Amino acid sequence: MTVEDISSHTKPPALGNESSGLPEEEEERKAVPDMALAQDLHLLELAQSKPDEVPDLEEVTNRVLAVIKAEKAEPLYTSVCVEKLGWPVDAALQAELKASNEAELAKIEEQLRVATESSGDMEVLDAMIAREKFFARIGNKTAAYAAADEILTKPKISTGKRIDAAMDKVRLGLFFRDTEATKENLERAKKLVEDGGDWDRRNRLKVYEAVALITTRSLKKAAELLLDCIATFTCVELTTYEQFIFYAVITNLLYLERTKLKKKLVDGPEVIAVLREKPALGRLLNSLYDCDYRAFFQALVEVTPELTRDRYMSPHLRLLVREMRVLVYSQFLESYKSVRVASMADAFGISVDFLDRELSRFIAAGRLSAKIDKVGGVVETRRPDSKNAQYLEVVRDGDALLNRLSKLARLVDF
Template identity: 25%
Template sequence: MDFDFREPRLFIHDLIHKTKIGKEGARELLEKEMTDKCMYDLYVHLAEKGIVNPSKQCLESLKQMKEARIAEIESERQKDVENESHIKEIDRRIAEFYCQTMDMKKGVEWTTKIMRDDVSLSLRMDVFLCRIRMGVIMGSKKVIEESAAEAMDACERGCDWDRRNRFKVYNGLLCLMRGKFDEAGVMLSDSLPSYDAGEAMDYWRAVRYVIFCGALTFERPDLLKRILQNADVVGNNEEEGMRIIRSLHECHYSNFMKELCTFCTVISDDVFVGKYVNMFCREMKLRVYEQVLESYRSMHIERMAETFGLGVEYVENDLGEFIVEERLWSRIDRVDRVIEMKERSSVDVSSMITEGDDVIRRIKRFVK
């Protein structure tokens, strides 16, 4: 049996997000997609949240379409009731249709049934990847976490290579959603050579997320290997992000801040990383400041401002904030107008262990 369960696609999640933020034309595209895919249950869910405002006639029409499609599939069951493979195929089609319409209750019920009747690890993986997408669309952390755990189990038990690679994309996406950018960057980067998860995100979006995560977390060798010299990344129309990586790796700072601003504008309304834009901008500034100071050890504020094409006061305030927060190990000599790196204080490991033991003992006393 050839499994699929590629619907619903996370494209619909993107449309929901764009509708929420008032993107022009998004609502019309969302309503068309839900109508074309007979997504009655999702339509009702979004109407309850005030994201769409369908007429009663529209909802009733979709409901009738859904019921008619189920009846049509069920009628085919009678054509060969003695054929076990035929019956399983009908059950699978019903399960897929309920998932497509975003009927969470029926979707879980029917996918559970077909997994009981067929113990294939490939089927299990397809089902749980589908449930992950449904959980993301409906905003259910419980469904996402439980389905991801089940998919991991199927993967560890020997699921086929293609599905393991698809799961790597999902894992990378979930890490991205949790803010685990280092893990997300590696997983998504590793998935690119044999990418086959268009139902989760388009290839170009996966490339963008590799650039986003890599800019935040990759060390220089990985920036080169996984992005700048990676044929799967280069030439995929993500030039705004690539400019940041090139400037960072090649120490070209004069346009870095402008390039950072441009990339942040591009991703500001992205469904998954848009919420991280302010953090990304700040962390990238910190990273590039550190890179400059580690090279020179000390530098006049005016020279540093000139290096980045920024105002002196802006750079001084920026650096001051990072220093106060102890994110940047430097000091500013306001008399000589110089910023210089400080030696990082060595960590007393034995002291940390002793303090940790004390904390554990206190916790145990409270537990008792």
Template identity: 35%
Template sequence: IVDYLLHLPINMDIAEGITPEYLKLAQIKFCLTLPQYKNDRDLNSRLLAGIIANNMAPYYKEVCADLGWDFDHSLYENLAANNAKRMAELEQEKNPTMVDDDDPVSGIWQAKLQYLCSIGDRIEATKLAESKLEEKNIPKSQQIDTVFALFRVAYFHGCDILAMKKAIDKATELIEGGSGGDWSARNKLKAYDGIWSLAIRDFNRAAKLFVDVVPTFESYELADFSTIIKYTVYSSMIAFPRYELKKTLMHHGVMAQALNSDSKELKGYFVSLYEGQYSKFLVYLAQIETNMKQDPLLHPHYKFYIQEMRLLAYKQILQAYRSLSLDYMAESFGVTKEFVEKEVARFAAAGRLTCKIDHVAGAVVTSSTSKCSLQLGAPESRLERGILYQTTVKKGDILLNRLKKLARVMDF
């Protein structure tokens, strides 16, 4: 991610189907808060270049305070002067079909709101948006767009969970209540709600929303398509049982095309787990961990996510066996025997794995499937139906053979 951020284009003009590049500055700023990148000259230079290129005076002030930069008063005044000039120009720009800026259907205030967002002026952008939402004669479509803008402001400025939730609730109220919003508004809401769901670690909800929105994604003002694909894979891998993953990721037209063409790493992440290539899976998972650490939206959840995905892999390999040697597990995952033993013991002690370690035999002995693990909706339930079916048939054959032997003895 850091290499990608270093090569972002400076030009941040907004066009249809293109995500505003200023949104990426939030991720650069976040990376600079991490210990390993705190003094990274390239990232610092890139962030400052983006701020200057887009005259982001308010954001420059925020960055200096948050990152401890030396505040350049001359630079700030120059940027602020450019901001004031642009706002004055917007004030003078009148659509020929409109009378004045007070007209509720005028696009002038929306242009102002977009500009305030683009320069990182959270206070003024929020103030303008909220004031317009209080006006009763604003068309519902413009109200919805304004609420989405409030979400983006909260998302850009540190992933403010409370403000994001407030925006989602308001957008849902506008779209679902009364006459409701049009199809486009409902479609956009899924993308925004998916981002919000990731922010609160609701991977199941996020996965369903992203899978639904990918074929018709149009919320480029929020995130680019590759980011949505990434979030779809991340959330689907932890949310869906194994037998649904292939249908969701590889038999899903748009998703399959994206994974096969532009997202080879994400495809490898899925395929390695699905096909039981566990050593490759851990390599991909390590890459996912690095990416999540550098993502302000996912950073708070990376430890939980990585732990759950490792647990998922352990469950998958153990499901088909009553006993499995630690040496075999270690070889399969490409790690040491001691690492596997420690991991399995920790999960077993916490009740997350129904197994125990036979230290004498150097093996993991699986227990009978507990009732709680079969409960529908249990967070840790990841039983692969095909494997469970095969195991049941095998045990059934053994039981039938024993019954036949018993019958012969009784006949005798």
């Protein structure tokens, strides 16, 4: 099995739809919109361009329809399923969902009116929160944003409730892949947390930020936040713990130092417990640490379908697979001044021609400090001169500083 075979392997089960096994009180805190539904919607979109990646398409479709009917989510049905996925319109279902939404909204508005006229601030706030949750549940993004804004701007409301409303908006943005709104609301939530957020909200917000950073390909910062939350994870409304560990391992493989990799992930009890359920991910992690490169490539092949099916990782699949290959090539070459191409190809379980193409591409791009002696069939490593690199960095930073001082001087003279 080689890395060329990535696209031809069996696909894993759908992500994010297993029973979470959480305590009852945490299940009750499950928030809307349902992020497991967002994962299924991603699979339906993926099936349009890569049908082989979603062999369980009928099951996923039935699951999405069941959730839409159970939640009476007419806006979601119309905007996502009909307009984006091209489903034929079921006029009877659409009318039934719309009527149910109108009746439920009327009831909520009446509760809000009564609370405003004859009850206290807490009852009014509860009705406002119920309205915001209703819009989020049925997939009315614009109305849900507006309802959350009303809570955020309401006077005499605790910081905790404001943080919850801001995090609800972040979750909505992640559900609908609304990148700009997610970034804006995340900054708002972070500011509120700094002003007086409790421990639980601070930790949950770190997970929100990490997931948002993954969507914008800021993987190094996301890796740091995910690693920091492994022992304190409580963000069950955004992702399952199993998927959270999956994100933490994948991102930290690329950036974590070897000693920390051993301490935080390879020997981490929380990680070990999850890897029993994700053996391919465990082999990927352990083979990297053990320098078993053939096993690493085989595990990468096995993990790739799960990356493809995941709504957060899928857009970055090519980057992730490429960076992992660069990582192991670099790690292997660090141990040698020169090595035969055939020996290196054998260590990775790939063909000589494939390795030659890979190394040539990465060397030309400046990703590997090496050169290939094609005649001798040898890869020679070139150790970077750290002193020269530091000197060049100082010169570069000095030039940048002088340019800024020059601009400042011109402004002052003006």
